[in-house]
Amino acid sequence: DAGVTQSPTHLIKTRGQQVTLRCSPKSGHDTVSWYQQALGQGPQFIFQYYEEEERQRGNFPDRFSGHQFPNYSSELNVNALLLGDSALYLCASSYALAESSGNTIYFGEGSWLTVV
Amino acid sequence: DAKTTQPPSMDCAEGRAANLPCNHSTISGNEYVYWYRQIHSQGPQYIIHGLKNNETNEMASLIITEDRKSSTLILPHATLRDTAVYYCIVRVFYGGATNKLIFGTGTLLAVQP
Numbered sequence: 001d002a003g004v005t006q007s008p009t010h011l012i013k014t015r016g017q018q019v020t021l022r023c024s025p026k027s028g029h030d031t032v033s034w035y036q037q038a039l040g041q042g043p044q045f046i047f048q049y050y051e052e053e054e055r056q057r058g059n060f061p062d063r064f065s066g067h068q069f070p071n072y073s074s075e076l077n078v079n080a081l082l083l084g085d086s087a088l089y090l091c092a093s094s095y096a097l098a099e100s101s102g103n104t105i106y107f108g109e110g111s112w113l114t115v116v
Numbered sequence: 117d118a119k120t121t122q123p124p125s126m127d128c129a130e131g132r133a134a135n136l137p138c139n140h141s142t143i144s145g146n147e148y149v150y151w152y153r154q155i156h157s158q159g160p161q162y163i164i165h166g167l168k169n170n171e172t173n174e175m176a177s178l179i180i181t182e183d184r185k186s187s188t189l190i191l192p193h194a195t196l197r198d199t200a201v202y203y204c205i206v207r208v209f210y211g212g213a214t215n216k217l218i219f220g221t222g223t224l225l226a227v228q229p
Contacts, residue, residue, distance in 0.1 A: 004159070031213060033216065033217075035217075037157075041221070042203055042219035042220060042221055042222055043160070043217075043219050044219070045216040045217065045218070048214060048215070048216060050213055050214070055210075055213075055214040056210055056214045056215070056216055058216065088157060090159060090160070092217070096212075096213035097213050102148040102150075102165050102166070102167060102207065104162050104165070105150075105162065105207075105217065106162065107152075107159040107160045107161075107162075108159050109158055109159040110157075110158070110159050
């Protein structure tokens with residue numbers, strides 16, 4: 001059973017360009033969240049997708065957008081890249097629960113984005 | 117937004133128990149405590165989680181104080197491969213299934229031979 005898979009693993013972009021990162025959740029998981037981890041810091045929540053809708057968003061500008069497809073996979077898009085967007089972008093997946101409850105959330109290995 | 121505080125680094129001798137503390141004094145009643153670790157900036161690896169009761173699995177034990185304002189992650193017999201950054205995390209719920217993880221700054225655990 002494949003876990004959370006992300007692509008690409010590494011990429012380099014120029015300031016002002018746009019980037020798309022992809023995530024396939026663990027088999028059967030229907031909820032996908034994205035996190036940004038700058039060097040030396042803990043991951044920061046960007047947004048969460050469930051039923052193809054953005055359900056919750058962290059403190060990130062509108063340049064960050066996403067999408068979830070019917071097969072639960074997801075994309076993260078970042079427009080007008082800035083040097084400060086250089087980071088490890090992590091995708092996390094889990095089952096949605098009808099009630100607030102604890103379950104295991106699985107992370108992918110991440111996509112390293114360098115903006116030059 | 118920060119919900120947890122952790123010491124920046126700790127050392128532990130190989131074979132001994134590693135006890136990693138975490139303060140989460142502003143945690144709400146329905147918010148869970150999670151622990152993950154990260155090695156060489158790979159993806160975070162799940163360790164354990166709990167709400168009120170102490171929890172144990174094959175990797176670790178989680179001890180949560182009765183007032184839920186702090187917790188301790190215990191690795192019973194640390195090995196060199198346990199050297200990593202350990203994150204104490206609060207999972208916040210917004211109604212239904214919507215939720216997010218709030219990471220702390222992490223503790224770098226160095227297991228010494």
